[in-house]
Amino acid sequence: MSERTILVLGASGLIGRFVTDDLRARGFRVVGLARSLLPAQRMSPLDIELPILSLDAAALARLLREREADVVVNCLGVLQDGPGSDTGAVHRDFVTRLLAAIGESGRAIRLVHISIPGTAEADRTAFATTKREAERLIAASGISHAVLRPGFVVVPSAYGGSAMLRALAAFPLDLPAKEMATPFQPVAVEDISATIAWLATRDIGDAAVTAMSWDLMQAEPVTMAAVIGQFRRAFGTSGWLRIAVPAFMLDLGAKIGDLANALGWMPPMRSTAIAELRRGVTGNPAAWIAATGITPKTLVETIGRHPATVQDKWFARLFLIKALIFASLVAFWLVSGCIALFVSYRAAAGILTAHNFPPALVDPITIGTSLMDMSIGVLIAVRRTAAIGLAAGIMASLGYMVGAAILTPDLWIEPLGALVKTGPAIVLMLVALLMLDNR
Missing domain, CATH: 3.40.50.720 (NAD(P)-binding Rossmann-like Domain)
Known part of the structure; x- marks a missing residue:
């Protein structure tokens, strides 16, 4: 010694x-x-x-x-x-x-x-x-x-x-x-x-x-x-x-x-x-x-x-995909928020109006959820806040699903299946959260 x-x-x-x-x-x-x-x-x-x-x-x-x-x-x-x-x-x-x-x-x-x-x-x-x-x-x-x-x-x-x-x-x-x-x-x-x-x-x-x-x-x-x-x-x-x-x-x-x-x-x-x-x-x-x-x-x-070993192979295969996962999640939240706020605002607000939301709440909810989506994208994009953004994205997605089930259940059978696709998005965010470690 x-x-x-x-x-x-x-x-x-x-x-x-x-x-x-x-x-x-x-x-x-x-x-x-x-x-x-x-x-x-x-x-x-x-x-x-x-x-x-x-x-x-x-x-x-x-x-x-x-x-x-x-x-x-x-x-x-x-x-x-x-x-x-x-x-x-x-x-x-x-x-x-x-x-x-x-x-x-x-x-x-x-x-x-x-x-x-x-x-x-x-x-x-x-x-x-x-x-x-x-x-x-x-x-x-x-x-x-x-x-x-x-x-x-x-x-x-x-x-x-x-x-x-x-x-x-x-x-x-x-x-x-x-x-x-x-x-x-x-x-x-x-x-x-x-x-x-x-x-x-x-x-x-x-x-x-x-x-x-x-x-x-x-x-x-x-x-x-x-x-x-x-x-x-x-x-x-x-x-x-x-x-x-x-x-x-x-x-x-x-x-x-x-x-x-x-x-x-x-x-x-x-x-x-x-x-x-x-x-x-x-x-x-x-x-x-x-x-x-x-x-x-x-x-x-x-x-x-x-x-x-199998862990060596998994790591090597997922290493390049990790960047793609985070980039796609950032784009998903930023683009979805921008579309609802700037491109299809009337259509987004119309969904709430069609389901008998109080008129005074339609604009605040539409604007608020759009800004929330964009904020989640920004949080995920920055390394220091990525974990917070991913957790917020999972919670927001679950909130959308539960809220739709209570207030607008017909959206679950909408032909394009927007709400059904939220489930895989949650899983992808969970995968990203588990892949954050560098060492």
Whole structure:
């Protein structure tokens, strides 16, 4: 059992969560910190929620002393600017305060920083440039550090780009030929954790590991087509005929993803993701392998160890459909409200009049229900209020059904079956409510 304490920042993320749990299994005392943790992620009393990004250098230094940190692993990162996400604040400004805090803490601490592979000359996005700025700050700090630059990280769970590749593997779709040929060197998340464990056992004064920068990835170059192909073998879909998505569709999807990002969602297909995908994931892991003795797992070893389970297949098939479900529900509520209020107002009001509603109530009810429908659509469209909107949509739909059964029962046998179709709409909203989780 190691006596050293490892502090993992970003313990709710794809890499951070796995690293936290794996290092504990290796015998380290690991404190996992995150801005927010799902109930299922609170696996230990050492999993702690803190507004990490809002802490100043003095508060961070106090945290390091109180938690007796020997190694700090910074897994914090955001792909693209948006509501609640600021690449500069997370990648550059926070690292500046963290470096100051390590210096002020009075403790001998090694910083392990998770960055990205590639060169500064190829950086084109705010994500990449701010990541690189953080690397320069760390290199100039004089603090014992290791900058780890993992390739495409393969994790048992799925999120972001990893989820997108699984979805492509589950459908008869290919990216454009140019993107499929992009170099895409993978790394198993277990190898990242093993590297951190190796660093954590080294003495802080060991000059050989005082200032390291390593690419972590499979040594043999592969392409995105090979990565997706390996997922397809696991899903049993490798023999399917496939259709290549035109490049303009990929760019259009990125623009739609940027719009969703502005509403608080974090779709994997955004302009930054596509730009980074087209750049590729390459590096030279020779220095890492030589220093640590770790033999990186190959793509086949990482993905091909077990066939996909039914939950893997369900997730992959539903991942792309999730966006369609939410978009259709937003359109359903917004369009239905707009039609009743602006296009067919007289017809909508006439339904109430024909059923002997008091004339004084016809206009208020027609306007009120139309505005309610549009409000539900807006609530569902915004990530922060989506759950409220879906719950409100279910309640409103049930209210329409019950109200019609009491006041206008003949609408239940109306030829187009508008009320009968409300039932499946409720089920779809329930499905959307159950699919809200990202992690």
